[in-house]
Amino acid sequence: MRLSSKKFLDYFTNPHSTEEMPVIDRHVMKKKKFYLYKKGVVLCLITIIQRKCDKIVMKKQENDEQMEKKFAIVKNGAKMEEKAKDTMGGGRMQYEGQICRAPMERGAYMLPVAVGCSYNACKFCTLFKHLQYRELPIAQIEEELQRVKGLNGRPRRVFLGDGNAFGMKTERLLKILKLVREYFPDVAEVNMDATVTNIQEKSDVELKKLWEAGVRHLYLGIESGLPDVLEWMHKDHNTGGSIYSD
Ligand code: SF4
Structure with missing residues (x-):
């Protein structure tokens, strides 16, 4: 028995209807319900997939923006380095000898x-046997400070x-320390x-001035507490200079 669409809708929308629904029509309705259920599930899946796609697209756009920003920073840095090269004839520190520090x-x-x-x-x-000792001109030291400043350097420790280096004359050291402060106030x-001898050769007044100008740590090669070892190693101090007592 076939059921008209209108009749079907009546049964479907009015569960309190007193009219008994024919068995065959119940079966049709069940099938229709199942069809609607399947359609709903498919729609849900489409919505979920759409949302996921939207999220992927948004994430990609964000990544692209971040990459563009990073690229702009790198480009900017390269430009500054070029500028430093142009003004100072080289983008790298000029260093003669082997770098050695604590x-x-x-x-x-x-x-x-x-x-x-x-x-x-x-x-x-x-370390320095092959080198003739010499102090670098102040202008060259300032060029190096300019180079690092030009590269946007902001050192906290120099x-x-x-x-x-502490063996240099106090006036020269103070000049260098002043330059360091001018270029890098932080x-x-x-x-x-x-x-040991470098320190002994400076007066208390000089040491105080150097402290006030920013000198904090001096690295000493005391090497030994035995006078004969110091002598044999040709150190420029003896135990009298390196052992402190009140
Ligand atoms: S003082 Fe002696 S150990 Fe220190 S750098 Fe000079 S030669 Fe080398």
Whole structure:
């Protein structure tokens, strides 16, 4: 028995109808319900897939934007490096000799102020044997500071190279420290290598001035507490200079 659409809708929308639905029509309705259920499930799946696709597209757009930003930063950095190269004739630090410093200084900005070691006679040290000691011109030191500033460098700690930078005259050291402050006001400390004799040769007033100008750590090669070992190693100090007592 076939059921007209209108009749079917009546049964379907009016469950309190007193009229008994014919068995065959119940079967048709069941089939229709099942069809509607399937259609609903398919629609849900389509909606879920659509949302997922939207999310993927949005994520891709975000990634593209981030990549563009990163690319712009890199391009900007490259431009600044080029500018520094143009103004200073080279984008890299000019360094003569081997870089050697205490591990604690690995994060510090190493600013060369001299080549080699003014003493250069310790028996065991081969770092600077092949180099003639000389102090770098102040103009060259300033060029190096300009180079790093041009690259947007903002060091908090500076290490003055080379062998025994603290052996330089106090006036020269103060000039360099002033330049460091001018270019990088955020620098919290300036450190360097020294010999025991370098320190002994400076007066208390000089040491105080250097402290006030930012010097904080001096790295010393005391090497031994035995006078004969120090002598044999050609160190420039004896135990009298390196052992402190009140
Ligand atoms: S003072 Fe230091 S850098 Fe100079 S020769 Fe001796 S160990 Fe080497």
